[in-house]
Amino acid sequence: MTGTRRAGTQSLPFRSVAAKRRSPRLAISLDALDSHLGYFIRRVQIWVFQDFIRTMKPVDIRPAQFSALVVIGANPGLSQAELAATLAIERARLARLLHRLQARNLIRRLQSGDDGRRHALQLTPQGRTLLARAKTLAARHERRLIEKLGAAPHEMLLQALRDF
């Protein structure tokens, strides 16, 4: 059944995977798309979202929610503005996202500052427990991505894109 793939696919050279995937049935030309990095980034990103969401099903956490929980967990007391800037999430969208996390009792927003308008973000005990579990699941997702890309290309991509 798995004829064309041996065990330990992560050690297969890049190209052999590619040849199979790029043109599913026929030799269909990608023409100009073949030089557009954004096209390929989008394809990988869709795979990542699908796999991440599936992996996170036991904790029911979406990618952006996970990012917010991780950063709040590692930086207790940070403000919504700081979180928005760190994650490059539009502030209105972040407000909705935090509202949902608060409704699930995963985070709390403490009023702080002179005028009480600054919200200091913290995980609740329940949030900390869930985040620990979510991190374990996320690591499982990442291992699958490493297996698909190969360890060296994964590390190379991380270096390159981290700095975008």
Add this chain to the structure above:
Amino acid sequence: MTGTRRAGTQSLPFRSVAAKRRSPRLAISLDALDSHLGYFIRRVQIWVFQDFIRTMKPVDIRPAQFSALVVIGANPGLSQAELAATLAIERARLARLLHRLQARNLIRRLQSGDDGRRHALQLTPQGRTLLARAKTLAARHERRLIEKLGAAPHEMLLQALRDF
């Protein structure tokens, strides 16, 4: 005003751009996110979409529409199923996308095959004219992406992600 950046930013080393962007105001820790490639892929992908959509304003073409036009243009007569498989677009979504391109008189769907149920896709003359203009604009977008990443990392990323 541009103090920290010289002309020819594409030749600046990666790291100098990174340091500025990663922590907008404070030293906020990304914690586990820092090892999640998907997080960084998503950030780049958002930039790419925003820049692409802005660049394509004169022709009013979205990323997935551009991909479809390019592949139809380079493979006249291909079927919807082949196009869906090539672009990894869900068939229902592709049907809606093609409907819009047809309503703008950019493509036509010719019935073919024994039972007339296979749709052979083609650009209209108007579609060919628009695609030529769209490709020029897309190349402009790609040059901006190359400038942001640096030419060598751009090529490296293209090699690695093309084969995902």
